[in-house]
Amino acid sequence: MKDIMHYLLPPNGKPASIAPSLNRIKRGVGTESTGETPFPAVGANGTSNGAQANGHHHQQLNGATNGLHGHAALDSLAQVTPSKREPYPYDTAPEPGNPTVMPTEILSQFHFAFLIRDPHHSVPSYYRCTIPPLSDVTGFHNYDLSEAGYDEVRRTFDYLRSVRLIGPHIATQERDADDIDDRLRPVTNGLGHESGAEICVVDADDMLQKPAPMIEAFCRSVGLEYTPDMLNWDTAEDHQYARDAFEKWRGFHNDAIESKGLVARKHPHPVKTEEEWDAEWLKKYGPEGAALIRKAVDANMADYLYMKQFAMRV
Known part of the structure; x- marks a missing residue:
């Protein structure tokens, strides 16, 4: 599955504590329960009944809310009592070092891979979805x-x-x-992991330069069987599946919906100076938009370049 990491963390670098919907209450700890409580009703990203995640803002998307299309999962397990408090901070305990609201016990059940993209491309790509004419379609x-x-x-x-x-x-x-970075030597986590799944980071530009080798390397890393037909989706059934899957996010993924496969770029992105980037954004989005894009790019480049060190090379 593909999801957005920042939905699992409090916004603006706030310290995390475990989401109540994911917090298993142990026997004898503040409860008269005879065992662990089941997970209560949750929507996407640990939110109750499709509600807001960790203080991140809520958007109405083409008539569906951002959380399992407005429906709660696991409704039969428990009833969530509405809270009059703000959605965050939670009144639960944090896990030392864990920046997410998800317990490490649950994080350990996933095999993680990371898809990154140069902010010079990702920031304006998202920004244009929040201004006319696309904003009238996306709802952002x-x-x-x-x-x-x-x-x-x-x-x-x-x-x-x-x-x-x-x-x-x-x-x-x-x-x-x-x-590359020896500050993060392993700590005792109680889970018995001496060595984890290999680090799998895919840079979007690298993937579009060499799609077949990159997807094959990705599959090998995460334990999937690679077949060349993974790079093609040009049947009526495939196109209908894409339209249905992306319906909620109309306006964001039109290029993907209309695509037929993953093909290599004929020419790599030209190398630009920061002044050339600024001039391009000013022409496309005006002074206010260009300034906002520049601020976002500058704020995120160090983190992108850090992750880039770990990216796959083929």
């Missing part, structure tokens, strides 16, 4: 700097490394992560 009418997500990806990545849920080996590289 403001660009929030806190939603770029690079800081959250880096902090989660580093935590997973520190508890050895990933690493130290890096997919396709001869060096280990500890050779």
Whole structure:
């Protein structure tokens, strides 16, 4: 599954505590229960009944809310009592070092891979979806700097490394992560992980330069069987599936919906100076938009370049 990492962390670098919907209450700890409580009704990203995640703002999307299309999951297990408090901070205990609201016990059940993209491309790509004419389709009418997500990806990545849920080996590289950054030597996590899944980071530009080798390397890293037909989706059934899957996010993924496969770029992105980037954004988005894009790019480049060190190379 693909999801957005910053939905699992409090916004603006706030300290995390475990989401109540994911917090198993142990017997005899503040409860008369005879055992652990089941997980209560949750929507996407640990939110109750499709509600807001960790203080991140809520958007109405083409008639569906941002949380399992407005429906709660696991409704039969428990009834969530509405709270009059703000959605965050939670009144639950944090886990030392864990920047997310998800317990490490649950994080350990996933095999993580990371998709990154140069902010010079990702920030304006998202920004244009928040201004006319696309904003009338997407339903997003403001660009929030806190939603770029690079800081959250880096902090989660580093935590997973520190508890050895990933690493130290890096997919396709001869060096280990500890050779790049040895600050994150493993700590005792109680989960028995001496060495985690190999680090799998895919840079979007690298993938579009060499799609077949990159997807094959990705599959090898995460344990999937690679077949060349993974790069093609040009049947009526495929196109209908894409339209249905992306319906909720209309306006954001039109290029993907209309595509027929993953093909290599004929020419790599031209190398531009920062002044050339600024001139391009000024021409496309005006002074206010260009200034906002520049601020977001500058705020996230260090985190992108940090993650880039661990990216697969083919």
